[in-house]
Amino acid sequence: MGKAMLAATTQLLGKAQRRLWMKYALRGVGGSDNHARLDLAYRMPDPWNMASAMERTRFEATNRIIGQAFGRPASVLELGCGEGHQTGYLARACDQVYGVDVSAHAIERAHARVTQARFAVADIFSQPWGDERHRFDLVTACEVLYYLRDPAATIERMQMLGRNGLVTFFAPAVGRLGDVLERVPGLHKDWIHAGATSWLVGWWTDHDGA
Structure with a gap:
């Protein structure tokens, strides 16, 4: 062979x-x-195949949107950071990136992959870096909302913690998540495409209480 x-x-x-x-x-x-x-x-390394060319296309496109919409954020909180594949890209787009995931296995690998980032085994409601309004310049939730019982509550928390917010999800999930996203004031939307695969991107700036 x-x-x-x-x-x-x-x-x-x-x-x-x-x-x-x-x-x-x-x-x-x-x-x-x-x-x-x-x-x-995450007992299996890279269970979602985040090292694939398709996912790299999504990471790069997300960074472009961040740069165009928000410039260079001083701080980014990444929800559902997994093993840090997208964290490495976000680290190029901001001054300091923070990542949370509910998997201890994932966070251990993320620490090794992106040594300059700060990580915690947590969700957005238990992240350890402060609860004040607009604690972060940007809060992201990429490929996360599918797994939540109450995605609306997470988006509300993102609006509180972040001056700006950004989410992505796989196109077939629009039926379940699209209405939740549409409730965000000042929402902007676009699509990311990689071959036959598409993701909806939504982003906003939170002016309430600023």
């Missing part, structure tokens, strides 16, 4: 293994705040 064929076969086997594992680990996770199952998913 040639090297190219061997590499392709290894890639296919890894993809199949990841799909099988995630089918098991994510049972009952959608819209449920099931932190234990999300942590279980």
Whole structure:
């Protein structure tokens, strides 16, 4: 077997293994705040294939939107940072990035991947860096809202903690999450595309109480 064929076969086997594992680990996770199952998913490194070219396209496009909409934020709080794949990109777009995830396994790898970032095993309601209004210049929730029982409460918390906010989610989730996002005052929207895959991006500036 040639090297190219061997590499392709290894890639296919890894993809199949990841799909099988995630089918098991994510049972009952959608819209449920099931932190234990999300942590279980991270028993496998990179369970969502965030190292893929498709996800890198999303990270780069998100950074472009941040730069165009907000300039260079002094501080960014990233919800659902996972193993830090997108954190590394956000770190290029701001002065200081903070990341939270409910998975201790994910946070351990994030620490190793993005050493200049500050991480905590937490959600937006328990993050340890202060609760004052507009504590952060920007709060992001990329590929996170699917897993929450009450995404509206999280967006409200984002509005309180961040001068600005940004979310992304996979296009098929618009039916469930679109109405929640539309309630945000001053919302701007766009799409990110990578091949046949699309994500909705929503961002805003919170003027209430500023």
